[in-house]
Amino acid sequence: MSEKSRPEEEETLQEDAPQAAQSGEGEGAEALLLRIAELEQQNLRLLADFDNFRRRQSRAEQELRARAYEDAVAALLPLADDLERALQAAAEDDPLRAGVAMVERSLQGVLQRFGAQPIAALGLPFDPTLHEAVAEDESDLPPGTVTAELRRGYRIEDRVVRPAMVRVARARE
Numbered sequence: 001m002s003e004k005s006r007p008e009e010e011e012t013l014q015e016d017a018p019q020a021a022q023s024g025e026g027e028g029a030e031a032l033l034l035r036i037a038e039l040e041q042q043n044l045r046l047l048a049d050f051d052n053f054r055r056r057q058s059r060a061e062q063e064l065r066a067r068a069y070e071d072a073v074a075a076l077l078p079l080a081d082d083l084e085r086a087l088q089a090a091a092e093d094d095p096l097r098a099g100v101a102m103v104e105r106s107l108q109g110v111l112q113r114f115g116a117q118p119i120a121a122l123g124l125p126f127d128p129t130l131h132e133a134v135a136e137d138e139s140d141l142p143p144g145t146v147t148a149e150l151r152r153g154y155r156i157e158d159r160v161v162r163p164a165m166v167r168v169a170r171a172r173e
Contacts, residue, residue, distance in 0.1 A: 066156065073116045073154060073161050080107050081151060111154070119153035121146045121164040130155070132163040139169035 083104040090097040119130050126133060126144045130153060137147045146166045153164030 066159070069114045069116075070156055070159065070161050073111055073114050073156065076107065076111060077154060077162055080104070080111065083107060084152070115156045116154045116161060117156070119155055119160070119164045121149045121153065121166050126166070126168045130160060130163055131166045131168075133168045134165055135167045136170040137167050138172045140172070141169040143169055143171050145169040 083100060086100050087097065087104060090100060121131055123141075124146055125142075126146055131146060132153075134150065139145070139147055141147060145168065146164075147169045148167040149164055150167065151162075151165035154161045
């Protein structure tokens with residue numbers, strides 16, 4: 001390997017080209033210089049293509065991981081709903097309530113590790129991207145305000161895994 005850097009080698013080759021032309025080898029040296037420049041351009045394109053490929057693969061891998069988390073969270077949500085209902089139905093003095101509450105907290109921890117966050121609904125304006133309205137209530141609240149959350153919704157970052165099932169206020173007649 002030469003101790004000269006690539007730009008120095010190019011300068012040397014370019015300087016040698018006129019000398020080669022004087023000695024009758026100009027056409028061959030000029031063709032070699034053109035070929036070198038061509039190969040360098042091809043190499044730069046290949047490096048750029050590979051860098052783009054690496055970025056695409058990284059994005060695809062992140063997307064796949066996000067989908068896997070969403071699928072895992074979606075599979076666990078019915079269990080979270082059942083535990084929440086069990087807590088609501090259990091009497092305060094029921095000895096099983098404490099155990100169910102521990103399991104429910106543990107499951108919520110697992111959901112959080114996957115990045116799942118509950119979607120706020122109660123008292124907020126209805127948002128069709130976050131909420132699923134299943135009924136309307138006559139209310140003194142402004143029309144379109146969520147009056148009850150029937151099933152908690154969850155999202156991971158900006159993606160909704162499951163919309164919150166809600167009841168929405170409508171004006172009194």
